[in-house]
Amino acid sequence: MINVVESSDIAKSFGPIMALDDISFSVNESEIFGFIGPDGAGKTTLFRIITTLLLPDKGNMKVLGMNATTHYKELRKNIGYMPGRFSLYQDLSVEENLNFYATVFGTTVEENYNLISDIYSHIEPFKKRLAGKLSGGMKQKLALSCALIHKPRLLILDEPTTGVDAVSRSEFWDMLNKLRQYNITIIVSTPYMDEAIRCDRVALIQNGKILSIDTPQKIRAGFSRKLFTVKAIEKYRLIKTLKKNPEVMTAYPFGDSIHVTLINDSSDNSLFEYLVKEGISDAVIQEAEAGIEDRFLELMEKA
């Protein structure tokens, strides 16, 4: 098995801002590799270096066995890239966009139709519609079809699900999974932690540094403490009260509950007594399994 992407000590700065700092990782053939991190973590910059759009200040980027700096012409034939923002021609129809990208990459829609049929069949009924008039989910499917039409060996998707509804997001990941059978390696970034579980391996990235690379299961297992979820009706007061307690190490809001870790792992009973004493008597405390986001927050705390 060869490494589709081999990044060693990649650094890139824009003026005084260090966008990427010593990034090293490798992506195996046919895997779905996810970059998880907040906005401004450096995901887009990294993807632009992989796609030969930017040159790194330092380090070596090898893509499909080729140097991304010197062999960019050859690489550009074999990469499919879907940038972070919708970047198809809004004044061309669905069909025209797809045909254009097929022609530019020296192929035809018919030739690789089997590759995109799953995705494209959703938007085919609207093929005469202008791309600018599509809904968010449809735009994303069209962009993916366009990025796939030349059967790239490596597909790079920069936050493909941002701004897309939950159902479309789930469908989208199903499609990516199906692409494995064509031996297409996928590198994808997302700010949504719940999508990380759909990747084979993920890299947690923050402030231009990779915090951890592993399978989603192992990343979750890496969480080193006991985790409790605390629920109460007055959520705002609850989190304020929790943070006042010196026993509490971290308290982060997660949807309708608060994820809490304690300095002494076994003292959840005393936490309940503390809350009652502070006037929050409806608190429900449960031990929970850590998610990727919990691990991410823990790593951030350490960094």
Place this chain on the structure above:
Amino acid sequence: MGGFKNSKGSALDIINLLLAHYMKRFLGFVKKEFMHIFRDYRTLFILFGIPAAQILIFGYAVSTDIKNAGVAILDLSHDEITLKLTDKIFSSGFFKKTENLLNYNDIDKVFKKGKTKAVIVYEDDFGKKLIREGKASLSIISDGSEPNTATLITNYTTSIVNDFTMELAGPALKNSIRISPEVKMLYNPALKSHFMFVPGVITLILILICALMTSVTITREKEFGTMEVLLVSPLRPIQIILGKVMPYFFLSFINVLLILLLSWLVFGLPVKGSIILLLAECMLYIMMSLTLGILISTISKTMQQAIFISLIGLMLPTILLSGFIFPIENMPKIYDYVSSVMPPRYFIVIIKNIMIKGTGLTYIWKETLILIIMTLVFMGLSVRKFKIRLE
């Protein structure tokens, strides 16, 4: 032998195949550009509406011809000759009589009413003096607040009067008559100003539209993020540049035909020289403007920046420094040097020569060569400066 022939044939086949491959890509790109243009009614309007409007506006509204200009007469002599002369002046079609004045005090009043642009005053005993002494005087008092019209009226009247004197005196008396300096417009004897404006407008419109359109269409791809995807494709910079230029080249050429046709139909402007040469020179100038537009797009990041550079950087200097309105000979030396790097300066010479004087390539080869060199330089710079990566 046969084997050799075969291998040669297959090599050619491969070259053909490669060529077809590249051409397909390129033509796909050109097709996409045409779709952009035809779907955007604003682009179409700028391309075809503005030139037509410009020609009509410059031709009619900004016309410096005089036609039915208001003129009043103060005839202190009131004899046969003055009546004849007045008649001749008003039958020319340039002037319209507003009033007959009685004395000098009326002159001020009639000007203040605003309809009269000039007053012609015959002195006392005009006719008698002219016959007896061969000399009589007439004054043309014009409204100096409109200097352009005033000069034109003065010139027109002077030539009508001269004409009249010659007729009256006949060849025998030629020596005894004082002839005031004659104002005659060479190449534009009827002083039709459209003749002057059409070449100027073509020069201005072509450089503006070509440079503006191409620079905007490229920066638009940058702004909408589509350039990012184009760059991560096997398209070469030269394919992208030529693909952007081709459609506009074609449309601008249609534009030239449209302007020429319009000025011929509406103003009856003929092309004195060779039409083929004129069209060839226009193609060269269009190409030059398009490559200039590409160059502008390589140095600007947003559409706004590109529009700003094209409008301010090209329109003003073209109008002011190319000799379109103000003659270069009258400029201070420094402006002369500045204008020598402006492509419109050379094209205006070329187009005026062909359209109005009817000269051939022998008189304009130098300007043509300069434009060719400029095109090549802009093209070379654009391909070099075209970024194959993001910044």
